Amino acid sequence: MPATPTYILLNQITLAAASSSVTFSNIPQNYGDLVLCINGSLSSSGVTQLNPNGDSANTNRSAVYMSGSVIAGASSGTLGAQNVRNIGSLNGTSRFNAEIQLMDYSATDKHKTFLIRYDDSAVATEAMVQRYAVTTALTSLNLTTSGGNFTVGTTFYLYGVYA
Amino acid sequence: MAVKSLAQQSLNQSFSTNSMLSGYDSNYFHHLETVRLGGSAASVTFSNLQRYSDYQHLQLRLVTRDTRAASAAVLHARFNGDTASNYAVHRLIGTGSSVTSANLSGNLFWLGLSPSNSGASGNFAATVCDILDPFETNKNTTIRSFNGFGGSVEFGIFSGAWLNTAAVSSILIFPQSDNFTSGSRFSLYGIKARS
Numbered sequence: 001m002p003a004t005p006t007y008i009l010l011n012q013i014t015l016a017a018a019s020s021s022v023t024f025s026n027i028p029q030n031y032g033d034l035v036l037c038i039n040g041s042l043s044s045s046g047v048t049q050l051n052p053n054g055d056s057a058n059t060n061r062s063a064v065y066m067s068g069s070v071i072a073g074a075s076s077g078t079l080g081a082q083n084v085r086n087i088g089s090l091n092g093t094s095r096f097n098a099e100i101q102l103m104d105y106s107a108t109d110k111h112k113t114f115l116i117r118y119d120d121s122a123v124a125t126e127a128m129v130q131r132y133a134v135t136t137a138l139t140s141l142n143l144t145t146s147g148g149n150f151t152v153g154t155t156f157y158l159y160g161v162y163a
Numbered sequence: 164m165a166v167k168s169l170a171q172q173s174l175n176q177s178f179s180t181n182s183m184l185s186g187y188d189s190n191y192f193h194h195l196e197t198v199r200l201g202g203s204a205a206s207v208t209f210s211n212l213q214r215y216s217d218y219q220h221l222q223l224r225l226v227t228r229d230t231r232a233a234s235a236a237v238l239h240a241r242f243n244g245d246t247a248s249n250y251a252v253h254r255l256i257g258t259g260s261s262v263t264s265a266n267l268s269g270n271l272f273w274l275g276l277s278p279s280n281s282g283a284s285g286n287f288a289a290t291v292c293d294i295l296d297p298f299e300t301n302k303n304t305t306i307r308s309f310n311g312f313g314g315s316v317e318f319g320i321f322s323g324a325w326l327n328t329a330a331v332s333s334i335l336i337f338p339q340s341d342n343f344t345s346g347s348r349f350s351l352y353g354i355k356a357r358s
Contacts, residue, residue, distance in 0.1 A: 003353065007192040032350060033195070033224060062313045067259025076257030101309075103289040104226045106325040109346050113226070113289040113312050127257070127320065131313015135285060160192040163224065 006162040013156040018043055018149040023054070024158050025140040027105075032163020036141065040154025041095050042130070047145025048083040048098060052112065052132055054142045058084050060133040065089045069124030086146060087116050087128065088093040093148065095120035104163075105138040112138065190355070193218070198349040203230055206337035207349045213332055216298040218269040218353030221331075224272075226348040228282040229338040231279035235316055236339035238290060240272040242297075242304065242325050243333055256319030272323045275310020277338060287346065288312035297331035304331055 007155055009147045027034070038048065039086070049056075063079040067089050079086060087098055103113040112132040143156065195215060198207050217222070229236045241250075253266040267273050277288040292308040304325045311318025325331075336349060 003193040003195055005190060006194045006352070032348070064257060064259045064311065064315060064318055066255075066262050066314070066319065074262040076258045076259055076262045078271075101289060101291055103224070104287070104348060107226075107346075109285075110226070110228075110287045111283075111285040111313070113287055115289050115291060115309055115311060117309075127309070127318075129289070129311030129313060129315065129318045131286060133285065133313070134234070134281070161224065163197050163348060 004162050008160045010158045010160045012158070015040070015150055015152055015154045018151055021142060021144050022150065022156055023140060023142045027139050027141065028160060029106040029139070030138060031106065031160035032104060033161040034105050034138070035159040035161060036100040036102065037157040037159070038098040038143070038155070040151060042093050042145055043065040043151055044148030045093055046145045047086045047087040047088045047091055048096070049144045049146055050087050050094040050100065050114070051085060051142040051144060052138050053136065053140055056085070056142070056144070058082060060135070061085060061130065063128055063130045065126055065128040067124045068125045071123070080115045083146070088124070088126055090119060090120065090123045090125040091129070091147065092120040094120055096120040102138065102147045108135050108137055170173065193355070195351045195353050197348065200343055200345050200347045202345050205342050205344035206335055207343065208333055208335045209351050212334065213330065214295070215353050216330065218298070219296065219356035220354040221294040221297050222293040222352040222354060223290065223294070224352065225274070225292070225336070225351045226287045227277040227290065228287045228344045229277050229279050229346055230341040230344055231338060232281065234280045234281045234343070235276045238274040238277050238280045238288070238310065239337050239339065240274055241335045242331050243329060244329070245325070245327065246270050251324040251326060252321065254319055254321045256317040258317045272306060273321050274308045274336070275319070275321060276312070276315055276317060278312050278315070282343040283314055286312055286314060288315070294331070300313045300328050300330055303328060310318070333352070
């Protein structure tokens with residue numbers, strides 16, 4: 001098997017104005033994994049939410065996190081049903097970054113598992129694993145917030161990784 | 164297309180085959196091999212890795228499930244078939260109620276956990292494991308792993324050092340017991356220091 005250059009930048013978005021929603025649609029299906037990198041801040045207290053295939057329902061989701069924060073020290077928990085789409089466990093408005101690994105996103109024989117690192121510069125450093133319990137391939141990714149908007153300059157980079 | 168002018172509340176970026184950003188090739192991060200299981204298997208081995216010695220680092224990207232009669236099983240690895248107590252291993256995990264850590268040093272690596280037979284159908288674990296300087300012979304090879312699956316009893320980060328300065332020539336990946344299931348995927352990547 002010849003070595004294949006991968007970790008391909010599929011698309012990027014840099015906000016020139018605040019926005020409550022960002023979407024990558026018509027995602028190519030010929031990669032093994034996706035990696036989504038976000039760097040920005042929110043206009044008011046909240047946390048970024050991940051809606052695969054535009055699914056903003058709180059069903060078919062579960063999330064376990066561990067957090068090192070100024071609020072609770074070292075902690076671990078599960079996200080409640082109303083927060084299960086959040087990629088962090090704590091609200092914040094300061095500079096945050098996130099890296100989301102979406103493994104086997106185009107597979108139709110398994111549920112989808114997301115590995116998430118989320119860091120809010122004033123609140124916490126966190127790791128999380130999420131399960132999206134559907135076998136449908138992911139063709140779009142929508143990011144929203146639980147409060148406020150993504151601010152100007154927030155960046156979203158989507159990479160495809162061959163497998 | 165680095166800056167978007169927003170005339171609407173939401174932004175929708177659709178892919179185009181003519182996108183100037185698609186088809187961007189990385190000269191440094193390469194896919195080397197993938198094993199996709201069409202049936203169960205007791206282990207997966209990446210061998211003859213000396214042919215990749217022009218890469219500085221390796222990365223494993225795994226999607227796994229196993230047949231153990233339990234809710235989960237540990238995901239293990241060994242280098243060069245070494246079964247001696249040459250692995251220094253630590254973990255930091257979240258259980259959903261507490262954060263714990265452990266020294267797991269012994270005769271194998273811990274990469275994380277996989278869901279097993281008693282777990283929810285369709286659920287697979289994700290693992291991203293970096294292997295640093297595997298072909299340098301002046302240092303021990305180190306690894307770092309991030310692993311988890313939804314509904315797991317624990318997930319977290321794992322680190323390890325192989326207490327041997329030999330170049331890594333093979334990587335054996337195996338579950339705590341029993342077999343990996345069909346649908347499990349094992350991918351190996353190389354990262355170059357320079358193109």
